[in-house]
Amino acid sequence: MSVPAPAAPVSAPAPTGSKGSRRTGEGPLSRRNITETLLTGYVPLALTTLVVFLPLMWMVLSSFKGPGEIVTTDLDVLPDSLDFSNYQDAMTLVPFGRFFVNSVIVTLAGASIKVVLAILTAYALVFIRFPFKRVIFVAILVALMVPPQVAILPNYILVTSLGGADTYWGMILPGLGTAFGTFLLRQHFLTLPGSILESAEIDGAGHWSRLWRIVVPISVPTIATVGLVTIVTEWNEYIWPLVIVSRPEMMTLPVGLTLLRNSESDPASWGIMMAGAVLVLVPILVVFAALQRYIVAGLTQGSVTG
């Protein structure tokens, strides 16, 4: 009974002892050790972090600078005051508020429909008997690897002929079929214990209630991962909305930014463009900062564990 207690203190000092001896007797706080940790550890870390953050900080700071502060060859890193005129100018020059709303609508509608379709398809592939399941799964796997960009022209011709140019459904529909979400959720559903579903089946629960009352509630983390990755890609989607939308009031943020870049050649407009960049980059940065574990897991899926 009392065996575990003495075992812990014995094993605890061992790591520190071995680390000390590896450093040929120097303590962990010796000058040489500290310099070495700084040079090989913190300096590379700080450098890479700065290389990533400096451009983004430059963007945010510039978005608050007045035209006079932008058009100068002296570099003032900090803006004189928090000047929101760039944001106001962006709103009046092009309908930036509308771009933002459009992006939110397209992202949320597209992502939620995609996730529901992925859940339904993955459930069917794992838990419902069907003769050609294997073939269908391979077809989805292949679709996963067909680049959407190659499909732009035929989809453009189809959707415009159906009257989908400059409409929300025209922007959303072609991207709805989801191979990625289906694949990820199928892999997860395969790991669920079959006994729970069997007992539910014996209790008379049909596929519909088994899906929504058992499978979905115990799969929330995986579904969240798929949802987040879908939101990120929908928000950043560029080539399709660029092609299918020509009226400014239907544009999403990335497409609207292009409009801003094309219309302005005055150097003072850099501030306005940085305000636009903030509006498209910062929402995803915030989502990422809060939920990065799930997003990274989803985007690097298949790398090591498969």
Added chain:
Amino acid sequence: MARTTVSPPVSAAPPTSNPAVRRRRFSGRTRRDFFTFLAFALPNLILIAAFTYRPLFSNIYYSTLNWTLGAKTATVVGIENYITFFTSPDARDVLTVTAVFTVFTVGGSMLLGLLVSLALNLKVRGTTLARAAVFAPYVLSGVGVGLVWLFIFDPVYGALAWVLRGFGARSPEWINNPDLALVMVILVYVWKNLGYCAVVYLAGLQSIPRDVLEAAQLDGAGAARRFFSVSLPLLSPTTFFLLITTLLSSLQAFDLIRIMTPTGNGTNTLIFEAYLQAFGGFNRAGYSATVSVILFVLLLVVTGFQLRFVERKVHYS
């Protein structure tokens, strides 16, 4: 002994009386399952078929047409578009630019990603934050990122020009100069994507069993030797995975190129050329489809390798 030989006929009796009932019940259930499956999966499958598979075949058909986008009629020209592509100097430029862009973005983000992953793998505080920071650009809109870097590269008011002035140098026209534009686009692309490689390499590094590295250390192998003789070979599946995925995404890179050089400036990769030919004012839908088909064949070759790789993973999990 006697009892066991007697029991089989007894237990075999019920099944012979049952099959009809059981078959009816099963076929009813099977049919219900059949329709449930279709109700669940068909919407997604139809969408994938309509907007992913159908375009592949449409593109092949369009590529045999001399067709202006928006025109009601088109003439069938067979493989003429392909002959145009493979004989014109412009097409050679497109292939060269695609090759240069792909080699340098894939090589750059993998090499830097590996270096950064080594730093992230050190046992110091703050790696969690650094890992998130390095990965962050990967989730950002290419349009927004491109715009930020365009401002940094502005030859008069940009931050880079200011740094160069500090050294007494004058800033060249980074983006307007066709010799430099491709280099700058490649740099920004690598900046945006190296975090992905770093995080995947980090996962690979952390899956290397520690006792293997410790054994090498006991044998007197220094840090460099341990890296090149132990870690790097053990990372080869990760390297292969990254090679394929970054190759595929580099070949499809679009938003960054389009925002930094809207009409192309020595930056016409295959995907960008396909876009410009159809939607960039030329309205050459047939020729654009030809470029798409060539890009698709290229991607198919890469995908062929990946499919085998993913299949193995699928069986594995």
